[in-house]
Amino acid sequence: MIPGRRIHWACAAIIILAMAGAAAAHHSFAVYDHSRTVTLKGKVTKWQWTNPHAYLDIDVRDASGAVKRYVLEGTSINMLQRVGWRSNMIKVGDEVKVEFAPLLTGEPAGLLLEVTFANGEKRELPVPAINTFKRTPEKD
Template sequence: MRRVATAFVLTGLGLALLAGPAFAHHAFAGQYDKDTPIQFTGVVTKIEWMNPHARFYIDIKDESGNVTNWNIELGPPLILRRAGWRQDSLKVGDQVTVEGYRAKDGSKMANGRKVTLADGRQVFAGSTTDGGPTP
């Protein structure tokens, strides 16, 4: 009986320890820096329209002509559809402007707040200004 109780307690503690990283995955503040806003224009190279977050990749050319590829995380596809996106809103080769927040780890990744599409439309990208709930 004592072994069963010990196993039960240890299993519960193990699950509790795993819950933190699971919640942190979806926490804006855990991954992105609200104090490091970004805005840049680039050319779409890849689009991933899937749950839990849609994303696209863009090539950005700096002042020296060097090109870097950035991963832009968006909100879930359902939220994006409600904000006016369609699966064909972005196409590989489109030039877009992104406003959002850079990843805390310094990688070429950002959380998009607003995207200006190739046709000039500005669409909400599923992020917030302060890491709080989306509007």
């Protein structure tokens, strides 16, 4: 092989390896608490059907009447569509119950695992590493 080509291929390999690390970090679930899940009821304020991830924002009212907004990250549109999700399944104003893995920081956000609609229908999201999350039994 010509010396100049070796350098070219070495640089290409380094760039590919660097990009693979960035992609793995982007798709990491390390920011979420894998030891428990949270279940809340709230009103949908935003349903963002976009790539690379769908987002669901809900307002949750606590016992004192104060409202807190939760921002929940879903999986990709492609993965959602493969298991039957459609963009019109959730609308602003809908009352939903959600189960999610909370952020480790304690902020009102997390990884959306399941949605229960007002009619009682439950839909799990196709989270690739869902088996790594310890599902906390819901308390009534």
